[in-house]
Each structure stands twice: as structure tokens, then as C-alpha cells.
């Protein structure tokens with residue numbers, strides 16, 4: 001009897017702690033992966049996905065033959081990789097979404113982005129009601145200055161910038177799960 005209770009408890013703990021860290025994993029381009037062969041439309045690939053905070057975006061490609069750089073919206077549109085937020089080049093890169101908004105990725109290899117190797121990951125703000133149709137691409141900017149710089153530090157070259165995550169939404173989700181897990185533990189202890 002005690003053993004079964006303990007087993008149940010352990011299963012519960014595993015369930016709860018897996019749940020805390022779990023998010024969907026999206027492989028960009030699915031089986032095709034991250035490529036510039038022009039046979040895949042990353043715009044349509046991303047358009048039917050519902051990316052959320054906590055999800056992972058995976059880029060798979062041949063190392064040394066390609067890379068992934070995160071850029072601004074403007075540089076995404078112009079395929080400009082001179083200033084980047086972060087550069088990934090392992091061939092199997094995972095980007096974990098830490099806040100809502102848009103995340104723009106391109107390949108900085110010559111011609112690759114122009115050939116369609118770019119993807120816009122749009123992450124909706126977690127809401128209880130229906131998600132708003134208007135995208136919210138950037139966090140609120142300073143009201144005073146006319147030409148406000150990006151809120152995240154942009155690195156000039158291939159250094160990896162740790163993106164600050166001021167979003168409280170994931171923490172709120174975490175606290176809900178924590179609260180839920182505590183409730184479950186109490187229930188198990190009583191039964």
C-alpha cells in the first residue's frame with residue numbers, strides 16, 4: 001500500500017516536472033529541413049503553426065554549408081546579415097521561444113536568403129480569450145526618441161547574444177503548474 005502510494009507519487013512528480021519544461025518542438029521545413037534549394041516555402045510552413053512561449057524551433061542543415069542567423073525585421077526583408085542577434089552554426093540548432101513577438105531567421109550564406117531561406121516565427125501573446133489578429137512584432141518602444149534602437153542588443157558579428165526575457169507569461173504558466181503540482185501532492189498525501 002505504501003509502495004503503491006510512493007510509485008504514484010513518483011509518477012506524478014515526473015509528470016509534473018516534464019510538464020513544466022515541455023513545449024512543442026518545430027523542425028523548420030519539417031523533413032526537408034533548413035535549406036536554400038527553393039523547393040520549400042518557409043512562409044507557408046510557418047503560417048499554419050501556432051508557436052507559443054516555451055516551444056522550440058529546430059534548424060537542421062549540413063554544418064559548414066549553411067547557418068542560421070537571427071535578424072531584425074528590416075534585415076529579414078532585405079536579406080541583410082551584417083548585424084544579428086545571434087548566429088547558430090552547429091547544423092542542428094534549437095531556438096527556445098522565451099517571449100511573444102516575431103523572430104526572424106535567415107541564412108547568412110551568400111544567396112541563400114535571397115533563394116528563400118528565411119523564416120518568420122510569429123509567437124502570439126498567450127491569452128485566455130481568442131488571440132488578437134494583429135501581430136505584435138516588437139515590445140513597446142520608448143515614447144520619446146524618434147529613432148529608437150532595438151530593445152535587444154544586436155551583435156555586429158557571429159557572437160551569440162543572450163536575449164533578455166522580460167516576459168512574465170512563461171513565469172505565470174510555471175507558477176500555475178507549480179501550484180497545480182502542490183495541489184496534486186497534497187491530494188496524494190491525503191489519499
Ligand SMILES: [Cu+2]
Nearest residue numbers: 036066107112
Ligand atoms: Cu542555405
